Amino acid sequence: MDRHLRGFTGAGYDKGRPLLVQAAWFAVLNLVFVKWWFPTRWRPAVLRAFGARIGRRVLIRQRVRVHWPWRLDIGDDVWIGEGAWLLNLEQITIGSNVCVSQDALLCTGSHQRHSSTFEFDNGPIRLEPGSWVAARAVVLRGVTVGRSGVVGASAVAHHDVGPGAVVTTGAPA
Template sequence: MRSRYNDPTFDIAAQPLPRFGGATFALRFRIMRLLWTICWTLFAAWTPSPLSPWRGWLLRRFGARIHSTAIVRSSARIWWPGNLAMGKHASMGPGVICYNVAEITIEDFAIVSQRAHLCTGTHDVDDEGFPLKSRPITIHSNAWIAAEAFVGPGVVVGEGAVLGARGVAAGKLEPWTIYVGNPAKPVRTRKRSAAAAQ
């Protein structure tokens, strides 16, 4: 198929220029994010596992609402701490990508395993300006996002739900249900522990 740019009748000078919008975020916020990235790199990204309380303290200095017992591994990448909330004993594993342009809430005892991707941002593909759109993610208590799974914008993971390894969630995951695959499909219910049932 011949490219239109090789067509002698095609006049590139007569074509409309592509729309390039300005920065999505204000300069002040971009500077704050740069400061956050530098601080995490210098003071947290290299720290060993037992220093999780220190990493939580640093995250709270940038606006995160993290319980003192929550765990964030040093290799996790958090876009902006001010959009992160973690409950008691919640856990964010090694290599997790937390792209939280909108709020991400990880409730008590919920686990996000290694290299999972929590993504609150997308783009409007029907707008030629391709603007950023975002919706929050909520992971309710006792839920588990397994290794390398993807949780998309607006997803609510019900209490005790499981998203299996490399699963892709684009919609609501019902409580105490195990999901696998891309797109994630329910495969069975999950047994509740005695503590969770109380």
């Protein structure tokens, strides 16, 4: 299929907040939130100020990027590792006792591959309590990682991961 990206409309995608709020978030994100010197204990409060629902005892390390805080719901006792990227064009829900490790990507956005103008095909992500997205793992749009499920280091979850299931890449070492 030939792509005609000039015709892309972004139909059906609502950013959820006015442009001024989006701009304010991007300024705070890039000038303060991701920096090594910004206190870890303040990151949940900043996300809450922009509409995120954040539980207690949430640890968010430096260089964590959150696209839209108002589309983020995090339970209690969650760890988000250095360099993780929560690309939440749609809702990301993270249950309690979840670990999202270093450089992991949670990506709710995609495109319709059969659309000549490559329109959006976004979907929410849900990480059930006790799940773990390991270092450099990727969870794609529309995926639920079940209770105590694991997306192993550098693995890609493009379908739901059942409770207690483990997704890895390649053959065992």
